[in-house]
Amino acid sequence: MIPIHELARQTGITVRTLRYYDQIGLVEPGGKTEGGHRLYGEQEIKRLQQVQFLKSVGFRLQEIATILSDAKWDWTRGLKKQMAYIREEQKKLSMMENAVRGLMHSETIEGGVKLSTIEQLIQLSGQSAEQKRRYRSHIFDETELELWERLPNVSSDDPDSLEWIALIGQLNRLQAQDVPPADARVQRILRRMDEKAQETFGDAPEFLDKLWAARMSPDESQRLQLYPLDPPLLAFVETAYAVYEQERQQRGE
Amino acid sequence: MIPIHELARQTGITVRTLRYYDQIGLVEPGGKTEGGHRLYGEQEIKRLQQVQFLKSVGFRLQEIATILSDAKWDWTRGLKKQMAYIREEQKKLSMMENAVRGLMHSETIEGGVKLSTIEQLIQLSGQSAEQKRRYRSHIFDETELELWERLPNVSSDDPDSLEWIALIGQLNRLQAQDVPPADARVQRILRRMDEKAQETFGDAPEFLDKLWAARMSPDESQRLQLYPLDPPLLAFVETAYAVYEQERQQRGE
């Protein structure tokens, strides 16, 4: 029989916790000294380990007490329930993860997070999936909807989306620094974006035109759940793109 | 300006929560009636939505209050911290998931969960990864350690592991029903296991022999972190396997 401090040392559980487990009757000491100090034996250590294991599975102390005392505990049901709970929590966490990534990316794009950004992100995640889908299929046809699926997204973290976000972020910075749209740095970014668009969507000029038209209208962008870009940035990109097109044609492409 | 009940209806937040937010100064009503009833306006609704969004990201109410009041809030740091937190929680959950799956599978194998099973699972997950590795490399050579990696595991849920678990569960049931080891059902299961072993490990009779020897010794199994099987079941399998081998040789294979 060992005193409480020794048990705490052996198991890594704090003394307070052990006293608490005694208090709620989960793990009671095997005996006491005359003065009322708790003493634990082999049996209690085993029980403690069982408790620790079941806790690591995510059961609550009340449930653990039931499991350990009730020989007729329905493991099948209990484990299924526990698994369902775990799955739910995982879903919540991955939604959180997406939201945080959205904020991080909007930080990259705009060089900071403003409260207005949050409002826009609220809009972005506010509509129901059904609503979104219907509005999209109202604008795009079958083939185009497949292309739509390939669009980069602020909430994702694949390398493609990341590069888009980084490119837009760079454009935004250049525009804020009053670099002219015809500047070589800007033009190189546009060429890269053009290349990526080709890679991603293949040769689908009509789709890209529709997409661009939607991008230029804040309302339309919002309804389509496109990440909202500032109008000055959009204007900047439009001018730059005109220059890009013009130069391409001059080179006879 | 709308009363609290109306706001609750519009936002889906409970009246109690709204009062709590007022209490902690997170979202205060825009005004009050003579009698002291809370009244909310457009501004408060916006603020509430921001709060809801940040809550969905996983921030705590205190942090949200800071974020919304402090214009100099360090988003970069805050978001990184939040992401780190999310990742930690995800890790915890996936460990829980593994543990629950381990219990579920042991239920399949043994037809139920006993407290002694838990003790064994504690042993299984108790040792440090380093300890395990060293002991394994003490027994197996380089090539064999690669084969070891392909072993099915009670905590995984790939189709292969699942079938192994199911097969062992069936053997256990047959043995409990006193079906003789030479019974066709038992032999078919052994043939299937043999096929799977061939598929998984290729032609490595020495490795399989070592593995089987370890399986037959409870101590060795435990040290190698193999899922513990009851001695009667092991004996049953050994007898059945002898029959299987004999028949195979009689067929001249």
Place this chain on the structure above:
DNA sequence: TATACAAGATGACGCTACGTCAGTTTCAAG
């Protein structure tokens, strides 16, 4: 205008699994 009834207000306790004092008692060694 009196009344009834819904809606609102405040206050307090409950929940989880302990951490963290504070104040008192017991244990083991010298």
Place this chain on the structure above:
DNA sequence: CTTGAAACTGACGTAGCGTCATCTTGTATA
């Protein structure tokens, strides 16, 4: 017998509300 460490009990705090209980206000109807 003293002393210092260890143990004891009890109480409050935590996050984000849910859930009473009790009292007051707002509003529609008779």
